[in-house]
Amino acid sequence: LAARLESANKYYGTKILVCEGCVRNLKNPTRLREIDLIREKGKIRPVAVYEALDHHTERTFPNMDRALLAFEKGLKYYRKCEWSLASACLEDALNLSPNDYHYRLYIDR
Numbered sequence: 511l512a513a514r515l516e517s518a519n520k521y522y523g524t525k526i527l528v529c530e531g532c533v534r535n536l537k538n539p540t541r542l543r544e545i546d547l548i549r550e551k552g553k554i555r556p557v558a559v560y561e562a563l564d565h566h567t568e569r570t571f572p573n574m575d576r577a578l579l580a581f582e583k584g585l586k587y588y589r590k591c592e593w594s595l596a597s598a599c600l601e602d603a604l605n606l607s608p609n610d611y612h613y614r615l616y617i618d619r
Contacts, residue, residue, distance in 0.1 A: 511529055511550055511557070514548065514550070514551075515527040515528070515529065515559065518548065518559065522545055522546070522561070522611070522612055522615065523610075523611030523612055523615070524545065524561045524612065525561075525562075525565070526561060526562040526565070527545065527559050527560065527561055527562075528542075528559070528560050528561075528562060529557050529558070529559055529560075530557055530558040530559075530560070531557075533558075533560055540562060540564055541562075541563040541564050541574075542560040542561065542562060542563060543560060543561045543563055543578055543581065543612075544558055544559070544560050544582075544585065545559045545560060545561050545612065546558075546559055547559070561612075571607060571610070572606070572607050572608075572609075573606035573607055574607070576606050577603045577606040577607040577610065577613075578603075580599050580600070580602040580603035580606060581599070581600065581603040581612075581613060581616075583599040584596045584597075584598075584599030584600040584602075584603060584613075584616065585616070587599060588600075588616060588619075596616075597617060600613050600616050600617045601617065604617065
């Protein structure tokens, strides 16, 4: 799974990805963003994957708090197949943080 997450960084435009098992075992609060659900080889149930965000600054991730809230709403709508609501939230997130490749990825999907 670690090797898969390492290569997934290229696809998602991220730097640090962790699986839900690692997130459950965190001892200190860490700012995370759920990225996607991926399926491990040989497993049926997909695993939630998160991006670690504490290394970002306002310059590298502008309007982070507001963009993350918009993305979280958009992801909920996306998973409910409510495409127009998902798209609106994801566009809001992209407008708040225009260089974030991840928002564009979901909009394109």
